[in-house]
Amino acid sequence: MTAISLRLILQTAMLAVFFSAAGHAQDRGAPSRQGGLEAKLEYCKTCHGLSGQGYLGYFPMPRLAGQQPEYIEAQLRAFIERRRTNPIMFNVAHVLSPSMLTALATHFRGLNPKPFGGAPRGSIAMGKRIFEEGLPESNVPACSACHGTEGKGQNEIPRLAGQLYAYTVGQLTGWKKERGQGSAVDTSAIMAPTAHNLTRSQVEAVAAYVSYLQ
Ligand code: HEC
Ligand code: HEC
Known part of the structure; x- marks a missing residue:
């Protein structure tokens, strides 16, 4: 894919997200610290780690630290709407x-x-190459084109830097089983072909590479 067509796909998906977000426009004021936010955060951290670093339990609990707020919010809505x-x-x-x-x-x-x-x-060296250059022969774009050269993400595009290896492997090998369910097209469609076109060993390589990015 060319950079232009990638950008087009992304913009279309972002518009869809914008319109679904508009549905939540009528909202009460922000919750106060006393209004349960602290208690909720403590709850999140029992699974996601005390500083949001993630945790390898029976399931891998993803890192949330440093994650793009727009991405976190979009995913929480996707869980709620069962997308x-x-x-x-x-x-x-x-x-x-x-x-x-x-x-x-x-x-x-x-x-x-x-x-x-x-x-x-x-296979970190292979992972770095996939991240920075993609695999043109398998129609895999450079991850850095969207996730940023340091893997920090932006807006609805997630940070991958420092993400748990087991979590990233699980997401990329099981993309269509979990994401983009239901009839509405959402941002998960942007990643679906890339996840599909990576082999297991390529997934492992790129997941290992990003897991060490700070
Ligand atoms: C009982 C354990 C548990 C608790 C408590 C919990 N989570 Fe999670 N969370 C998980 C697991 C497991 C996943 C991975 C789900 C998957 O595989 O898709 C996850 C995934 C997420 C994701 C998706 C991350 C990504 O990179 O896509 C977000 C965002 C998230 N949790 C936010 C929260 C927030 C905010 C709270 C507190 C309100 C919270 N979680 C509480 C277990 C938990
Ligand atoms: C065209 C832009 C684009 C490119 C190129 C791209 N991604 Fe993504 N990626 C996204 C978007 C957007 C999401 C969020 C999907 C969603 O909303 O469910 C995402 C999500 C992900 C996730 C899920 C993260 C999490 O916390 O659950 C992983 C892992 C991922 N991408 C890895 C990669 C890898 C590896 C590559 C390169 C081989 C890559 N991406 C290339 C746009 C892109």
Whole structure:
């Protein structure tokens, strides 16, 4: 794909997100610190780690630290609307008010713990190449074109830097089983062909590479 067509796809998807967000325009004021925000954050951190660094439990709990607030909020809405099917996060998120979603999402941006680590290092050089140059022969664009040269993301495009290896491998190998469910097209469609076109060993390589980015 050319850079122009990538940008077009992205802009179309962003418009869709904008219109779905407009539905939440009527909202009460932001939740106060006493209004349950602290308690909710403590709850999030029992799974996502005390500084949002992620945790490798029975499931990999993704890193939220440094994540783009727009992305966090968009994913929480996707869990609630079951466009992204995950029973744990549905239960967590469906009780949250729209203003609480925003307040929670904003919090994690300011956290900056060291990457969780632990990924195999054998194919990191291959992962770096995929991240920076893509795989033109398999129709895989450079990840950096959207996720940024340092993997920090922007707006609805997530940060990948420091993300848990096991989590990233799981998402990229099971993309269509969890994301983009239901009839509405959302931002998950932007990643679907890329996830599909990567082989398992390519996924492992790029997941290992980004897991060490700070
Ligand atoms: C009981 C454990 C648990 C709790 C509590 C929890 N989460 Fe999660 N969360 C998970 C798991 C597991 C996933 C990965 C889901 C998947 O595989 O798609 C996840 C995924 C997410 C994602 C998607 C991240 C990404 O990179 O796409 C966001 C955002 C999120 N959680 C936010 C929160 C917030 C905010 C709270 C607190 C209100 C919270 N979570 C509480 C277990 C938990
Ligand atoms: C055209 C832009 C674009 C390109 C190129 C791209 N991505 Fe993405 N990626 C996105 C968007 C947008 C999302 C958010 C999808 C959603 O809303 O569900 C995403 C999500 C992801 C996620 C999920 C992160 C999480 O926290 O759950 C992973 C992992 C990912 N991309 C890896 C990659 C890798 C690896 C490459 C390169 C091989 C790549 N992406 C190339 C736009 C892109």
